Amino acid sequence: MSTNALPAQSGDFPAWYGEVVRRAGLAENSAVRGAMVIKPYGYAIWETIQRELDDRIKATGHENVYFPLLVPASVLAREGELVEGFAPELAVVTEAGGKQLEEPLAVRPTSEALIWSTYARWVQSYRDLPLLYNQWANCVRWELRPRLFLRTSEFLWQEGHTAHETEAEAVAEALTILHDVYADTIESVLAIPVLRGRKSESERFPGAVETYTLEALMRDGKALQTATSHYLGQGFARAFDVRFTGRDGNEQHPYATSWGATTRLVGGVVMAHGDDRGLRLPPRLAPQQVVIVPIAREDERADVLPAAGAVADELREAGIRVRVDDRPELRPGFKFNEWELKGVPVRVELGARDLAAAAATVARRDGGQKEQLPLAGLAAAICDLLDDVQAALFASAREERERRTLQDPQSYDELIEYLGEASGFAVAPWCGDADCEARVKADSSATIRCLPLDEQAAEAGACVCCGRPAVTSAVWAQAY
Amino acid sequence: MSTNALPAQSGDFPAWYGEVVRRAGLAENSAVRGAMVIKPYGYAIWETIQRELDDRIKATGHENVYFPLLVPASVLAREGELVEGFAPELAVVTEAGGKQLEEPLAVRPTSEALIWSTYARWVQSYRDLPLLYNQWANCVRWELRPRLFLRTSEFLWQEGHTAHETEAEAVAEALTILHDVYADTIESVLAIPVLRGRKSESERFPGAVETYTLEALMRDGKALQTATSHYLGQGFARAFDVRFTGRDGNEQHPYATSWGATTRLVGGVVMAHGDDRGLRLPPRLAPQQVVIVPIAREDERADVLPAAGAVADELREAGIRVRVDDRPELRPGFKFNEWELKGVPVRVELGARDLAAAAATVARRDGGQKEQLPLAGLAAAICDLLDDVQAALFASAREERERRTLQDPQSYDELIEYLGEASGFAVAPWCGDADCEARVKADSSATIRCLPLDEQAAEAGACVCCGRPAVTSAVWAQAY
Numbered sequence: 001m002s003t004n005a006l007p008a009q010s011g012d013f014p015a016w017y018g019e020v021v022r023r024a025g026l027a028e029n030s031a032v033r034g035a036m037v038i039k040p041y042g043y044a045i046w047e048t049i050q051r052e053l054d055d056r057i058k059a060t061g062h063e064n065v066y067f068p069l070l071v072p073a074s075v076l077a078r079e080g081e082l083v084e085g086f087a088p089e090l091a092v093v094t095e096a097g098g099k100q101l102e103e104p105l106a107v108r109p110t111s112e113a114l115i116w117s118t119y120a121r122w123v124q125s126y127r128d129l130p131l132l133y134n135q136w137a138n139c140v141r142w143e144l145r146p147r148l149f150l151r152t153s154e155f156l157w158q159e160g161h162t163a164h165e166t167e168a169e170a171v172a173e174a175l176t177i178l179h180d181v182y183a184d185t186i187e188s189v190l191a192i193p194v195l196r197g198r199k200s201e202s203e204r205f206p207g208a209v210e211t212y213t214l215e216a217l218m219r220d221g222k223a224l225q226t227a228t229s230h231y232l233g234q235g236f237a238r239a240f241d242v243r244f245t246g247r248d249g250n251e252q253h254p255y256a257t258s259w260g261a262t263t264r265l266v267g268g269v270v271m272a273h274g275d276d277r278g279l280r281l282p283p284r285l286a287p288q289q290v291v292i293v294p295i296a297r298e299d300e301r302a303d304v305l306p307a308a309g310a311v312a313d314e315l316r317e318a319g320i321r322v323r324v325d326d327r328p329e330l331r332p333g334f335k336f337n338e339w340e341l342k343g344v345p346v347r348v349e350l351g352a353r354d355l356a357a358a359a360a361t362v363a364r365r366d367g368g369q370k371e372q373l374p375l376a377g378l379a380a381a382i383c384d385l386l387d388d389v390q391a392a393l394f395a396s397a398r399e400e401r402e403r404r405t406l407q408d409p410q411s412y413d414e415l416i417e418y419l420g421e422a423s424g425f426a427v428a429p430w431c432g433d434a435d436c437e438a439r440v441k442a443d444s445s446a447t448i449r450c451l452p453l454d455e456q457a458a459e460a461g462a463c464v465c466c467g468r469p470a471v472t473s474a475v476w477a478q479a480y
Numbered sequence: 481m482s483t484n485a486l487p488a489q490s491g492d493f494p495a496w497y498g499e500v501v502r503r504a505g506l507a508e509n510s511a512v513r514g515a516m517v518i519k520p521y522g523y524a525i526w527e528t529i530q531r532e533l534d535d536r537i538k539a540t541g542h543e544n545v546y547f548p549l550l551v552p553a554s555v556l557a558r559e560g561e562l563v564e565g566f567a568p569e570l571a572v573v574t575e576a577g578g579k580q581l582e583e584p585l586a587v588r589p590t591s592e593a594l595i596w597s598t599y600a601r602w603v604q605s606y607r608d609l610p611l612l613y614n615q616w617a618n619c620v621r622w623e624l625r626p627r628l629f630l631r632t633s634e635f636l637w638q639e640g641h642t643a644h645e646t647e648a649e650a651v652a653e654a655l656t657i658l659h660d661v662y663a664d665t666i667e668s669v670l671a672i673p674v675l676r677g678r679k680s681e682s683e684r685f686p687g688a689v690e691t692y693t694l695e696a697l698m699r700d701g702k703a704l705q706t707a708t709s710h711y712l713g714q715g716f717a718r719a720f721d722v723r724f725t726g727r728d729g730n731e732q733h734p735y736a737t738s739w740g741a742t743t744r745l746v747g748g749v750v751m752a753h754g755d756d757r758g759l760r761l762p763p764r765l766a767p768q769q770v771v772i773v774p775i776a777r778e779d780e781r782a783d784v785l786p787a788a789g790a791v792a793d794e795l796r797e798a799g800i801r802v803r804v805d806d807r808p809e810l811r812p813g814f815k816f817n818e819w820e821l822k823g824v825p826v827r828v829e830l831g832a833r834d835l836a837a838a839a840a841t842v843a844r845r846d847g848g849q850k851e852q853l854p855l856a857g858l859a860a861a862i863c864d865l866l867d868d869v870q871a872a873l874f875a876s877a878r879e880e881r882e883r884r885t886l887q888d889p890q891s892y893d894e895l896i897e898y899l900g901e902a903s904g905f906a907v908a909p910w911c912g913d914a915d916c917e918a919r920v921k922a923d924s925s926a927t928i929r930c931l932p933l934d935e936q937a938a939e940a941g942a943c944v945c946c947g948r949p950a951v952t953s954a955v956w957a958q959a960y
Contacts, residue, residue: 030547031548037548038547039545070620
């Protein structure tokens, strides 16, 4: 653990991000360009995300499965948009078992192709539907400009793949996943507020009829796409010749969805909540929610250490994830810095003076406030405090997003100036024309992040780019 | 779900196995030779195994991490035995991102090489030790004679990789994993009794100084290696130049272990417990522990279905995983067959006559016994019954193993005859010479499965092969 200060977040955000990820022990680069080693602290955060997502995926009626890593080139090629979209990012196995393969095998960039080629065997009648399956897996998409967690050549994710009897059911599925699985996890556990929307055509997943997305704002004013859920129509069913006999006795193609969330979310937590001292973890996500630092001279250790252990036991009893940092060789100040860097939500300092007062000194990571609390009832007080921290991080991120959202710029120039400086989200009417979208991108590097779902019925308005009548409002930003 | 009878287990064990795996919905073959699709029911069993192993891995002080899938050929080549052992089974990525790679990347067959090349950065002082890390991952080892779960070109597993200050500590680690993580899970959850032993030199993991193993007997008389834990000495530390400054101030190499358990365990459960009617799942492993089948004519459904729901709620309340099979279009007999095939430990039949008697008919999958039990106190009675089934499956597998274990054959011929027919385990003194081991293999196809750990101090005895003084007893069997 280096004792040098971190780069200032406001000064060089990318350098700050990289240093926080490395020094907090989340991840590091590996011998393979673009593929990262996820270290214990980073993986523990991912495990919580996994468990929270998995609980919600199962609660909404899905089961887990596992499909193979390697996809024959001929299978991948059957859905044209998919193979075209992913071809530049594929890693390809050409030799196996000491021999050149007759047919190359792609390392899965996503599993629609292999899964729909299998669903052809699983679906005959409407009685076989819906298929509601999910898998936890790794993926490879070759990445030329990798960044830890945000863009890596290999990433971990879950990918859901469902098949339905009707279009309405499939669209409802894609939205259930967006709201009840992804938005609920990201807002209530990761404490990151998200905009719910649809993608414009140019930003859709290859092969999707509609891509639903959750967009979050990072502390540098750039957007992060945190999770997506796709309504795929009948394209994959047609490409892989999946048919079922419907209630009316006629053969037809089922309707598909797919949806994924990845290890990128760990990077989102760093960038949505972190500050100049490092990570700030929401308590529901934190591997350790409380760290207890005993403060004792050599002759006080025999009193203070057992007291710290007793407090830890009491907190554990109350369901709090707690750790005692009793490393004798390190000074308290060093430990404070380290746990602040790692974003532990609450620090409890326990010294001889605290004990004499039957109290402990309790510091919040989010705002830095420190107070002395009585040992009697400490566990209950800290449970409340953790709830407060969770709510405060969410509220603070939401305020930050509101502060950084430009509503209805008065002119195209104002829009471009705002977006070009990566100042945050800009919300403005859009005519729906891809040329206007492309013009904004060329002039500012910003893209349409989403067309909000919660929009009121189309308001009167003129496209911010061309002045023609708008068909929707759009949210623009520079993005990761 | 086919209604044809399964092949008889005693008639054609491999055919029986394949049909049970497919018809019970555990797994099926995929478009990629040797790689399987793990279906929802099979994956649910794997998820329980994962959770049970993971809890024990964490309880013994380990943390989870994730290392990349792709290993540069030059990294893999640095430990000679490892690369030699796995070279024939490698799948190799030679193209990525649309270009020929300068250096080919192996899809990991196991991760010692990549992990130890990383540990070189993580270890400087004895204070950095031990490293106690585990990962959940997929692996590829090209398989010419694949069988679902037992030998697949891709499999899922956990692999632990630890580094220690002393040899004694590393050996103790390998044994802790063997006993407290693997044997405890396999015996108390999977209900499969295991022999604990060391491998002979010819059967060791490439690069290992000592391979510890757990060997189980399947119902066809063949052995299954269920999990292994390796003491790796300093070989990997030397190959990857991992050094630390010891307590005495001198530089030295740490000592390594690695250990893994795979999706093969699902196949082990099928082969250790299954019978002519299909799977028999131990309750602690079963995705559904109880299935309730309402038995009702059309005019009785309004009474029977709510009663079945109420019983299900009561069982759920008691922590039992329960499912009501109320599919109206299927006959009870069909449902009984299906849930027997799927190995659900306890079936509850609930009909109008049962209800009139304030009772339910309860059938065990393991022995087939059926009894009527009063509805009052049913949940407690079924909890006890599930414990009984768990214990009975273990006891039955242990008795079967004892019945099929030949202790101290009187002659080499008796040994070879017994082993050649795959009759089970044979335990006999061995001189330790690889030539004797090779001779048995040539004459019978059987290998030394392990040198038991619980052996008494070397007994007087003569090698069953050559008559020279024995150094150990050995357990032989044909194996998967």
